[in-house]
Amino acid sequence: MSELVERSGVPRATVKFYLREGLLPAGVASGPTQATYDETHLHRLRLVRVLVQVAGLSLAQVRRVVDAVEDTDADRYEALGRALGALPPHGAPDDPGLPRARAALESLGQVFDPAYPATAQLERALAGLEEAGIPLDGDRLRSYAAHVRGLAEDEVAAVEDAAGEPSVEAAVLGTVLHEPLILALRRLAHQDVTHGRGMA
């Protein structure tokens, strides 16, 4: 346990709390008051920490993710869908029929699944652009979708193992931790693209 606390940087009381809550599997008993923890525990601890501190999930939401990670009987892609569905942003769009998201995804030839949380997220983003008086036209939508798809293909490939199976844990961490990376790189690319045209 001491090594786990030291290597993860997570306080002992927090590690014990996660153990009690079942978010971290118990160690292997190595004596009456001792247990051994391995790399699996360290990885799980980091996952739970990122979900709580970066993604801001509640314990119930963390449990949904952890359950999907541990559910090795399930198809890996089905488990992945469940885990990603537990991640924020949550929030209901004004129109439950998701008309903007449906039209956008159909025009792109992509899967339209109203139950997938990112579909409602797209609906809210498109509605926000309309409200601001700058609705997204079809050309801009296709431009965004094409660039983002290239990125997503590389990301999916990066979380698949040699057998083509995805690591649910790696996919969840990547979804949460790569979002701020992408947004930062985008603003820096704006700066770089306009550099030399006067922008500092």
Next chain:
Amino acid sequence: MSELVERSGVPRATVKFYLREGLLPAGVASGPTQATYDETHLHRLRLVRVLVQVAGLSLAQVRRVVDAVEDTDADRYEALGRALGALPPHGAPDDPGLPRARAALESLGQVFDPAYPATAQLERALAGLEEAGIPLDGDRLRSYAAHVRGLAEDEVAAVEDAAGEPSVEAAVLGTVLHEPLILALRRLAHQDVTHGRGMA
């Protein structure tokens, strides 16, 4: 004023507050108690609304953006840099030297400007990945940067007028409102890329 309230959907009391705070320019007096508002006012009102409600800016931060939009004497790219610098996320990285961001941007051959807020945003994103035990390697960084740059080039072109000058207002709205769009499309692209491999 009634038309402005109706077309923008912003309550009259809020419009008056923005006028008093100088975030919305005064209308042109058309009588002792009447003023006329035009499209400029409607656009400004939508901008202020998005900055307050979507981006969560304080009034002082909104004023920095509005000042940059109104500063027509300034180079447009310089004004744009100032306006974008007022947008969240804010927050200081652990190491003010921004060593991770510097190394990343230098390896990409991009501008490294420690005073530009997105540079600190990149530093925090890279440090977060390290802490989670999944640091970004050079290949992944180049992959992200290449896809995001293609997207950023299209976005910069979309906010430039015929003379190649950027609209600061359009760039600010796009930065705030296109972020949720990009994140939603990315998650949907993950779903679409893995569709048929079992993921719902």
